[in-house]
Amino acid sequence: MKITIVNGVIIKDNKLLLLKKSSKDYYETPGGKTEEDESIEDCLVRELQEEVGIRAISFVKFLEADRFSFENKEITNHSFLITKFEGEPRLIEKDIFEKLIWIDIKRANELPLAPNVKKIIKKLNEISVHL
Numbered sequence: 001m002k003i004t005i006v007n008g009v010i011i012k013d014n015k016l017l018l019l020k021k022s023s024k025d026y027y028e029t030p031g032g033k034t035e036e037d038e039s040i041e042d043c044l045v046r047e048l049q050e051e052v053g054i055r056a057i058s059f060v061k062f063l064e065a066d067r068f069s070f071e072n073k074e075i076t077n078h079s080f081l082i083t084k085f086e087g088e089p090r091l092i093e094k095d096i097f098e099k100l101i102w103i104d105i106k107r108a109n110e111l112p113l114a115p116n117v118k119k120i121i122k123k124l125n126e127i128s129v130h131l
Contacts, residue, residue, distance in 0.1 A: 002074045006044045007031030009062050009081045009120055010052075010089060015102040016124070017089055018111070019051065022098040026112040029079075029120065030089075040078045052100065054087040063123060070115055077116045 007029040010017040018027040032047040034040060045056050063079040091100045103111065108121045 001072070002076070004034045004040065004043075004076045004078070005031060005116075006034065006040045006047065006078045006080065007116065007120075008044055008048050008056065008059065009079055009124075010054075010085070011081075011105070011124075012102065014105055016105050016108055016121075017052070018101050018103060018108070018113075018117070019091075019097050020099040020101075021096055023096075024114075026114050026117075027099075027101070028114040028117055041080075044078075044080055048082070048085070051093055051097070052089040053092045054082075054085040054089050056082050057084040057086060059083055063119060066116060066119060068115055075116075079116065079120055 008031055009029055017030065019030055020027050030048055030051040031044065034043040044059065048054050048056050059080040059082045062081040066077045068075055068077070089100065091097050105121065105124050113121065
């Protein structure tokens with residue numbers, strides 16, 4: 001099965017926002033699958049609103065489209081750095097997610113992470129982001 005996903009990289013005080021689904025053993029950034037005829041940008045805005053209750057105002061492409069296989073799916077992943085948003089991130093879909101955390105970027109690799117998040121952390125550490 002082929003799917004396209006987007007995720008939002010949200011950083012505050014040099015900490016990265018991560019979510020943990022109740023059904024998974026790893027942490028991920030907020031985001032999700034595109035719906036039929038939905039642009040990746042519209043999907044990003046929708047998913048951030050649905051999952052963490054924020055409205056993305058501005059964002060930039062963070063990683064080039066990444067293709068990988070995971071959990072029997074062929075995934076094309078698009079990562080965006082959220083540069084401005086309204087609202088305070090909080091768990092909205094409590095039936096899906098059990099935890100929202102802010103973790104120091106340098107310590108994030110201590111957690112079990114989704115494959116795309118490992119790549120995000122690697123790039124954040126390479127560019128030494130201080131947001």
